[in-house]
Amino acid sequence: MKSVFLSILGLASLAFAAPTQLAERQSNLQTVTDSYTFTISISQFISNRNNKVGPAELDWSSDGCSSSPDNPFGFDFQNSCYRHDFGYRNFKKQSRFTDANKARIDSKFKSDMYAQCARETFKSACEATATVYYEAVKAFGKKRAAEILEARMAQLEAEKAKL
Numbered sequence: 001m002k003s004v005f006l007s008i009l010g011l012a013s014l015a016f017a018a019p020t021q022l023a024e025r026q027s028n029l030q031t032v033t034d035s036y037t038f039t040i041s042i043s044q045f046i047s048n049r050n051n052k053v054g055p056a057e058l059d060w061s062s063d064g065c066s067s068s069p070d071n072p073f074g075f076d077f078q079n080s081c082y083r084h085d086f087g088y089r090n091f092k093k094q095s096r097f098t099d100a101n102k103a104r105i106d107s108k109f110k111s112d113m114y115a116q117c118a119r120e121t122f123k124s125a126c127e128a129t130a131t132v133y134y135e136a137v138k139a140f141g142k143k144r145a146a147e148i149l150e151a152r153m154a155q156l157e158a159e160k161a162k163l
Contacts (some may be wrong), residue, residue: 008146015098019039029055030094037087037105042112045124059089065133077133080112084137 006160032054036045047053049060062085064078088106091097117126 026056026094028063029057030096033087033090033094037083037090039107042079042083042115045086046079049082049086057093058086059093060086061089062086072129072133073111073122073131074124075120076116077113077130080109080116083108105132109137121161 001083009076036048036054036058040048043101052058052060062082064085065081084105088097091101091105110130110133114127117123117130121128
């Protein structure tokens with residue numbers, strides 16, 4: 001009888017521990033996602049991405065800058081697009097993709113692109129291009145942003161040709 005009681009007690013403790021462990025794992029996953037999306041440097045993010053550092057549940061998939069060029073006018077925004085995709089995919093997967101979080105992820109996308117622009121020779125042209133990317137993504141999402149960026153690039157090329 002004593003062994004039956006201990007077995008039941010053991011099973012009951014497992015039943016109570018499982019939800020707690022799940023909640024702790026989910027909390028850790030969200031903490032890591034927040035840190036990777038908003039806090040760590042872009043170079044550390046890329047290192048983590050390349051080495052798949054973090055919980056196995058993280059979604060590292062990316063389509064780069066969607067249909068947009070990764071390097072418009074030679075400005076390399078691919079790493080910024082990787083982090084942006086990471087934020088969107090993981091916040092959606094964790095059921096946290098609210099308007100407020102979308103705005104935060106989009107804002108980080110812009111600051112990552114501007115950080116890249118700080119290293120470019122033609123900083124103001126880079127920032128203008130980054131702003132077009134950001135505004136289009138913010139307003140329309142990445143697929144539509146690609147179309148808008150293509151149109152803007154064609155317009156700039158036409159203006160250059162006139163000079």
